[in-house]
Amino acid sequence: MRQILRLACALALACGLATAAAAQQFTMKISSPTINDLSQEWAKQFKAGIEARSGGRIKVEYYPASQLGPIPSTVEGTAMGTIEAVVPASGFLIGLEPRLQVFDAPGLFTDMAQAQRVFADPQVRARLATFGAAKGIEPLAIFAHGPLMLVSHKAIRKVDDFKGQKIRVPGAAPLQVEPFRKLGALPVSMPLGEVLSAMQNHTIDGLIASATVFTAFKYYDLAKGMTVLPGAFLIAPVMANKAFLKSLGPELEAMVREEAFNAQRKVEKFGLEDVERTYEIWKKNGGEIITLPPAEQKAYLDQVQSVLPNITKANATLKEDYDVLTAASARLK
16 A cells, blocks of 8 residues: 555656646747847747747747847857847857858849748758757748848949948958958948947948838938848848757747747748838938949949859858858749
8 A cells, every 4th residue: 555655646746747847937038139120020920929839838028129238248148048049130140150141142132032932941941950050059030131221421322332431231251241342341340239329420431231220220310321232131040049949848849940930931921011111211201212223233243242252162061051042042033
């Protein structure tokens, strides 16, 4: 009888522990430098999906507008595990994962819709899932945040206008800076949170970012010319801490990955429409959207793409990543 009682107690204890583990609530903090944009819409969709599907076992807290700190700090925090995920421009993650600079290759995509198709492609997703593995991070979702635009005190209307301009670029890797050096500009890597004051005091002449950033932070009060950069898009990966994902257990870990991708697909239409809304807001506030003439677009792409061979041949893995993405882009036109 004692042995039966001991076994019953042990079974009850094991069941209690299993129930407690199953009921444990995890908090997933997600940081972003932007606000009221595609990143925030993705977070809303992801939060709704994962909290409902997990039965409240995973709670999502989203912190836009650098509430948890500037981009370098939140990227480091995600790698260390003090923040569960971060959604910056890919260029600011290159210190952890140099392969991410492939997204800044000029002319990789022709438009946002094509970029969305590429990032949803199973072959591409399988390759991108390995990004960051050596540093304990991984992309849960990747989306084209918007066309890359240049807002500057002196409006850029032709390729020669880049010469001598001190321009903020979204990262410091070769594929962020070398194309603009080729154009004769002076590229400067700077976190988004520092850019507004740098524009105000003319420390920089202009900045490159996604179109939605300029309206969210009211850059139309500083400059009116917003130039479309041909074949250039800001790519925003949702990078998560791998140790956190593992701590969830197999069921919830798989659930997070699935809901992150589901949210990526759900916001595709929003992303396309948001760019159009951004253009209208910019124009409504006295801004001008500048598209380079066809001959200038060709001259621009010829110059910025000329730096690609030297950069990719120096890094075999980067070359492979670039080839996979360009092949998918050609296939998914």
